[in-house]
Amino acid sequence: MxxxxxxxxxxxxxxxxxxxxxxxxxxxxxxxxxxxxxxxxxxxxxxxxxxxxxxxxxxxxxxxxxxxxxxxxxxxxxxxxxxxxxxxxxxxxxxxxxxxxxxxxxxxxxxxxxxxxxxxxxGTLHLAHAPSGFRDLEERYRQGNRFGAPLQLLDRAETARRTGSERFHGALLDPxxxxxxxxxxxxxxxxxxxxxxxxxxxxxxxxxxxxxxxxxxxxxxxxxxxxxxxxxxxxxxxxxxxxxxxxxYVAVSYCQFATAPLTAAQRAMVLPGGEGCWDTALVMSSIRTDAAGRLIVGGMGNSEGAAGAIHAGWARRKLKALYPALADLPFEHHWRGRIAMTRxxxxxxxxxxxxxxxxxxxxxxxxxxxxxxxxxxxxxxxxxxxxxxxxxxxPAYAERFTTLLGGYYEFGAALSHAAAPRLPV
Known part of the structure; x- marks a missing residue:
């Protein structure tokens, strides 16, 4: 990589x-x-x-x-x-x-x-990482439809069919x-x-x-x-x-890791409809594919900072947990960006x-x-x-403790990613 x-x-x-x-x-x-x-x-x-x-x-x-x-x-x-x-x-x-x-x-x-x-x-899929995440999606489904959004709540089986992974407890589809x-x-x-x-x-x-x-x-x-x-x-x-x-604002990092292109058979299994996805976990992660069939795994954290090895190791374990058949597929690209977060x-x-x-x-x-x-x-x-x-x-806007909060979010992401094998994916 x-x-x-x-x-x-x-x-x-x-x-x-x-x-x-x-x-x-x-x-x-x-x-x-x-x-x-x-x-x-x-x-x-x-x-x-x-x-x-x-x-x-x-x-x-x-x-x-x-x-x-x-x-x-x-x-x-x-x-x-x-x-x-x-x-x-x-x-x-x-x-x-x-x-x-x-x-x-x-x-x-x-x-x-x-x-x-x-x-x-x-469409995109908001994925339930745990039963508590699915309850959150049920509430988002209720609120979204109340405000006119054509959301669809998907059960675990339909989510597995759309993502190609058995690890999620359901999803919210926004067409x-x-x-x-x-x-x-x-x-x-x-x-x-x-x-x-x-x-x-x-x-x-x-x-x-x-x-x-x-x-x-x-x-x-x-x-x-x-x-x-x-x-x-x-x-x-x-x-x-x-x-x-x-x-x-508070600057928060998000990093991504892209695999080599999947084979035709793998592409037919992984996100065959081309939806982009993110999950309900507190330390959020995402998955999607690109036009060439690369699978892109993303998560909170600075992969170019002191905890870079932790975030890279998490991405490898995340790929294996979601798609065991792809566990050894190499990551060919990785990058990170900054998010401007308001309180x-x-x-x-x-x-x-x-x-x-x-x-x-x-x-x-x-x-x-x-x-x-x-x-x-x-x-x-x-x-x-x-x-x-x-x-x-x-007329004006101010945030307090922005540097401190940015460090806090990075520490939390690194801690979560280091402990990922012992937590629900």
Whole structure:
């Protein structure tokens, strides 16, 4: 296995002309960050006829968007009644409805712009790792259907048929959802935006942000972009710059391990319908396949950190427990990404200055919320106002003890993975 060899980088066939910023520029909207949020915003701004400049410090989808599991899930990680309890009876249902339409928004963009990203809309499976997990799914099924989601509760036998594993106690199927190659999807958004006139610049780290005479001035590579409106879309990969707003969140790692491609016979057994899956365990894990038939096992934790060997050992044991016949199949790729987690697991839109938004905090649900909120943020900034967003715009947002909590989550993941042989899979 090649250390840190990101499968999504290896298999991405989408490309965008995104040369480094090499001259001063002006635009209606300047975006910092080339992930799902920034690229969706750039596409919407260009589609509406606005001029837009996007500045990415590394490459498009370098951060969490290019390291994502690739599950195009509807809604948030939280059950809908918890969303309403946190946000209120007016705001909660609006966000639930908007993100419930999220998969169709994503797949429509893929169709409309011909994005080559291995898109499969055959649903996702939320897997019960234990009897207690199935009870949790029964409650999520009740709540989801109450809010109009076409969820299906599957028994143990049907779950085994769909996954090819006997280890799960049932599942919740969301037929709206699906999977994509996430780096390709994000790159395709950028390519589509560039095709409509957006200026996309990679290798253009922002070094200074200031507001002067009613406009934003953003500096990168020694050059200046002047724009009336600003969107900060860096999420968990915010690098910081003089005068720039810094989103606050807890950074949590998630790692993935991809096998060699399965044989035709193995592919017919393992997730034959192509659903993407994650489980109900407190330290969550995921399984899915890609277009070439690789099986991808993911879990909380930093496989590139001090506990990397623990996480890698867990992935091998997890594969053996789920699919004994595949126990010796080699892992050919592994990588990890950072998740921006907020304390209430609700995304945040902060208007930190006039005509300037920061959007962040997807808590592991980046594809649909990033696409939906990036698109809506562009509309809001370009004239539609805060009403274009499906959640309230905050004047400020703060998190406490972020570094301490990030370390706590990594320790918990490492402890859980080290003890995995003695716990239910």
């Amino acid at each position: 090649t250390a840190s060899a990101n499968l999504w980088t290896h298999t991405n066939t989408e490309a965008v002309d995104a040369r480094p910023l090499d001259a001063d520029a002006s635009a209606d909207l300047v975006i910092i960050g080339g992930g799902f949020t920034g690229c969706a915003a750039a596409l919407e701004a260009a589609r509406s006829g606005a001029s837009v400049v996007l500045l990415e410090a590394q490459s498009v989808a370098h951060g969490g968007s290019g390291r994502n599991v690739g599950l195009v899930n509807a809604g948030l990680w939280l059950p809908p009644e918890e969303v309403v309890a946190i946000m209120g009876e007016a705001a909660g249902p609006l966000l639930i409805e908007a993100l419930g339409r999220g998969p169709e928004t994503v797949f429509a963009l893929i169709r409309d712009h011909g994005i080559a990203c291995e898109a499969v809309q055959n 709206r959802a699906g999977t994509v190659q996430p780096r390709a999807y994000c790159t395709g958004l950028a390519r589509a935006a560039a095709g409509l006139g957006a200026a996309i610049h990679e290798q253009s780290p922002v070094t200074r942000v200031a507001r002067s005479n009613g406009a934003w001035q953003v500096e990168a590579n020694g050059h200046r972009v002047r724009a009336r409106r600003l969107l900060v879309a860096t999420n968990a990969y915010h690098a910081g710059a003089e005068g720039a707003y810094r989103p606050q 209430d697991h609700i995304p945040k839109v902060v208007e930190f200055a006039p005509e300037a938004y920061a959007v962040f905090g997807y808590s592991g649900r980046g594809i649909c919320p990033g696409t939906v909120l990036g698109t809506a943020a562009a509309r809001a900034l370009l004239g539609a106002g805060a009403e274009a967003l499906p959640l309230p715009v905050l």
